[in-house]
Amino acid sequence: xxxxxxxxxxxxxxxxxxxxxxxxxxxxxxxxxxxxxxxxxxxxxxxxxxxxxxxxxxxxxxxxxxxxxxxxxxxxxxxxxxxxxxxxxxxxxxxxxxxxxxxxxxxxxxxxxxxxxxxxxxxxxxxxxxxxxxxxxxxxxxxxxxxxxxxxxxxxx
Numbered sequence: 562x563x564x565x566x567x568x569x570x571x572x573x574x575x576x577x578x579x580x581x582x583x584x585x586x587x588x589x590x591x592x593x594x595x596x597x598x599x600x601x602x603x604x605x606x607x608x609x610x611x612x613x614x615x616x617x618x619x620x621x622x623x624x625x626x627x628x629x630x631x632x633x634x635x636x637x638x639x640x641x642x643x644x645x646x647x648x649x650x651x652x653x654x655x656x657x658x659x660x661x662x663x664x665x666x667x668x669x670x671x672x673x674x675x676x677x678x679x680x681x682x683x684x685x686x687x688x689x690x691x692x693x694x695x696x697x698x699x700x701x702x703x704x705x706x707x708x709x710x711x712x713x714x715x716x717x718x
Contacts (some may be wrong), residue, residue, distance in 0.1 A: 580604065581622015632655050632657060646672025646673070649667060
């Protein structure tokens with residue numbers, strides 16, 4: 562399957578949890594969007610205020626089932642990050658194919674003002690990616706390379 566083709570899809574099953582029942586289902590916001598938006602499933606009438614520098618785990622009100630060989634990456638929404646400094650702290654956060662619990666987003670406010678999150682607010686996005694697992698081998702020596710052990714900043718600016 563060519564990843565650029567319209568038929569490059571996989572089946573991902575979504576289970577709504579009781580506190581997410583009245584929310585819009587996660588969805589792609591445009592025909593060619595790479596990620597689908599997820600919303601805050603806070604209790605009705607309640608909000609969360611993220612103070613500058615504060616982080617909080619926000620529920621989404623759904624769980625999902627990915628096929629083997631895939632992961633879901635929780636990523637920031639660019640507008641939220643640009644306008645308010647609110648981002649996903651562990652971006653991208655990985656949801657493994659064998660996880661069946663509630664999807665949550667670990668948000669942090671890197672902005673200068675408090676940010677209020679209300680029920681139903683789109684707080685992050687999820688991109689589904691294929692996973693390649695490594696066959697790990699422990700050795701006593703690695704092969705030589707031109708770069709060698711030169712690390713951070715070694716290739717210039």
